[in-house]
Amino acid sequence: MTDQVQRMDVTAGGRVAKSEKSKLVKRRYAAERRFRFYGMAAIGTAVFFVFLLFGSIVNNGWSAFFQTKLDLTVHFDESVIDKSGQRDRMTLLTANYRKLAREALLAELGVDPADRPMRRKAEALLSRGAAIQLRDVVMDDPSVIGTTQKVELLASGNADALMKGAIDRDVPESRRQLDNRQVAWLDELRAKDILSLAFNTGLFTYGASSQPETAGIGVAAIGSFFMMLIVVLLAVPLGVAAALYLEEFAPQNRWTDLIEVNINNLAAVPSIVFGLLGLAVFINFAGLPRSSALVGGLVLTLMTLPTVIIATRAAIRAVPPSIREAALGVGASKMQTVTHHVLPLALPGILTGTIIGLVQALGETAPLLMIGLVAFVVDYPATPMDPATALPVQIYMWATAAERGFVERTAGATIILLGFLILMNSTAVIMRRRFERKW
Amino acid sequence: MVEISAPVSPVSEGANQADSVKMSARDVCVYYGEKQALFGVNLQIPTNEIMALIGPSGCGKSTFLRCLNRMNDVIPIARITGDIELDGEDIYAPDLDVVELRARVGMVFQKPNPFPKSIFDNIAYGPRIHGFSSNNKTDMEELVATSLQKAGLWEEVKDRLDQPGTGLSGGQQQRLCIARAIAVKPEVILMDEPCSALDPIATAKIEELMDELRSDYTIVIVTHSMQQAARVSQRTAFFHLGVLVEEGDTDKIFTNPDDERTQNYITGRFG
Incomplete structure (x- = not known):
């Protein structure tokens, strides 16, 4: 100094x-x-x-990653499930499992089943999903009928909220979702270790539901996966081919200039416009199924394509011209020069650009709203043609629900989505580091 | 340029070699778009000699060199008129395969540009794409070895053929590029200022190497260094503003040029 x-x-x-x-x-x-x-x-x-x-x-x-469960001893009463003993599939599917779950809880609490008001109060602690859980146990293995088993059942959303401290016990009983009797029961069950918080696998496996405790991102995750698959399969080959042609083969004239300007413009078009395009072309004109992952994937492909093209062109341009000259100088053809030297050297840049495009597509919501991916889908989509939702759309739908269980799920699903995005971005960074070459 | 222990001094044999012409250019004009870069160049390149192209920057000597193996084809706006023949065959004929031409007329560039691959693959790449039996491993190894030996690099790299060619020093990289060009078994080797990015010792090695290669190949070299032209070449052509001013035995050009511009250039009055 x-x-x-x-x-x-x-x-x-x-x-x-x-x-x-x-x-x-x-x-x-x-x-x-x-x-x-x-x-x-x-x-x-x-x-x-x-x-x-x-x-x-x-x-x-x-808190969305944890869910309140009840460990109940359930008697799978044959007279309730299947009186005939035929084990007919339809009978098993439609049996009154609600009653089994209720009776198990009432027995645990020592409530007389004949006392209707008390029975109703106790039943409110159980999720409506409990009956489906019992049904699944029976459908998996009909031999449980007639036996008594320990089964883990979902507690209701309000019981879950109390366990997580979201319901304030100091609020007067008349303005609380659970009255004093129910709170006392829950404390009793908790003391007996029947009521407990456990990791919420249902968040990852369930589809849409009107009850927060049985709602999950399962369907949305599969929908998003299908869309990403379609985007990778379409946007990458199309984008790389377009970029290679424009960079290495196309003559420099007014037409290619025009194309270049338009590709750059396309990258800046608001995503909702792509949704309108998808609605008009893929659904109304081509007649593809509404709210399917296929249409979603196609729209996201159109949206990602400019990103992939621009990133690929930049990567190709970054390959030093001396390498092209070297290859041409030993008698490689134009095609050989590109496939043997330019493309492998540009690959890390192409991969990075593609992943960044995919990240964009994964987090995109607006165009998907236009093509009907805002849907209440309970079953897993088996093919991209089936109704599905996407992760960000699922978050959007949960964000509009008022229950405490949905509020925490909105944030929980956002954590999962952010986790995916960070994972993909780090992959891009690692790949770039790994394959980067020094001249 | 520092005076270095001079490689074998060129002996002028111009007259008795003139009858065997390897390449000849007749009335060659090159245009980059509107701009004309070469004006009616007539030049004969004799077999198994080193022809040096000298001249100030932008005089068209590199342009002319790149016409000889059609590297100018890559530049979309470049246009060429006139005839260039290799062994009496027009290299701009429409039915001529440019890939085959470049295999016969190899090129070494100003900046060493090895592929970012192993030393072995750098050499083997050319033969491989030209259909040299790539399934026969020992043949390929032998070809790589002889190419490296001819380029005088074998002793330095024989234990590390699997290491990247980009890891070598600048001079070694340039000799690797020469070995790469040799491996394709060309008849003519074009060198575009091959030593301009190298230090004097590496330069001396390359010059020595060129003199050894002369017995097997016809070499055309573009150089900015007049000393280098005088040391390595048998014949010299002086270019100025896109015109071939004078061509002749190196000794004559450097001691008793006919043209005043040549005289001015070699005495350092411009350029």
Whole structure:
């Protein structure tokens, strides 16, 4: 520092007085310090908001990964399930499992089944999904009929909320979702270790449901997976082929300039417009099934294509021309030069661009709303032609529901989506590092 | 340029070699779009000699060199008129396969440009794409070895053929590029300022190498260094502003040029 100042004085010669010179230097240093401070402040603000965002989402969403369960001893009464003893599939499917679950709980609480108001109160602690859980047990293995088994059943959304502390016990009974009797029962069950919080596998496997405890991202995840598959299968070959042709083979003229401008414009088109296009072309004109992953995938392909083309062109342009000359110089044809040298060297850049395009597509909601992927889909889609939803759309749908269970699921599903996005982005970074070459 | 222990001094044999012409250019003009870069060049390149193309920057010597194996085809706006013949065969004939031409007329570039592959693959790439029996491993190994030996690189790299060619020093990389060109068994080797990115010692090695290669190949070299032209070549052509000013025995060009512009250039009055 002092060295610099001294040198400055020497070179200044007689033109500027020494004191004035040092003032100038001081001012320059101050400006530099100020600029560095602005930069740090900007980064600090950005980091603060990132942490705020993640903090609030995790704070709201962590509880979605746990679910209140009841370990009940259920007697699979043959007279309730299948009186005839024929084990007919239809009979088994439509039996009154609700009654079995209720009786198991009533027995545990010591409530007389004949006391209807009390029975109803107790039953409200059980999820409506409990009957389906029992049905699944029986359908899996009909030999349980007539036996007594320990079964883990879902508690109702309100019981779950109380366990997680979302229902305030100090609120007057008349304004609480659970009355004093029910709260006392829950405390009793908890003391007996029947009521407990466990990891919520249902969040990953269930489809749409009107009850938060039986709602999950299963259908949405499969829908999103199908769409990503379609995007990869269509956007990557189309995008890479287009970019290769434009960069390596196409003549430079007004037409290619026009195409280039339009590809760049396409990348900036609002995504909802792609949704309108998909609705008009794929559904109304081509007659593809509404709210299917196929149409969603096609629309997202159109949206991702410009990104892939632009990234691929940049990667191809980054391959030094000397490599092309070297290949041509030993007598490789244009095609051989491209496939043997340019493409392999551009591959890391292409992969990175493609993954970034996929990340964009995975998080996209607006165009999917236009083509009917906002749907209440309970069953897993077996093919891309079946009705499905997508992860961000599922989040959007849950965000409009009022129950506490849906609020936490909204944040929980957001955590999962963010997790995917971060995972894919890190893959892109790692790949770029791994395959990067030095000339 | 530093004076280096001079490689074998060229002996002028111009007159008795003139009858065997390897390549000849007749009235060659090149245009880049509207701009004309070469004006009616007539030049004969004798067999098994080193022909040096000299001249100030932008005089068209590199352009002319790149016409000789049609590397200018890559530039969309480049247009060429006139005839260039290789062994009496028009290389711009419509039915001529440009890939085959480049296998016969190899090229070494200004900046060493090895492929980012192993040393072995760098050499083997050319023969492979030209259908050299790639299933016969020992044949290929032998070809790689002889190519590297001819390029004087074998002793330095024989234990690390599987390592990337980009890891070599600049001079070694340039010799690797020469070996790569040799491996395709060309008849003519074009060199576009092959030593401009190298230090004097590496330059001396390449110059020595060129003199050894002369017995098997016809070499055309573009160089900015007049000393280099004087050291390595038997014949020299001086280009100025897209015109071939003068061509003749290197000794004569450097001691007693006919044209005043040549005289001015070699005495350092411009360029």
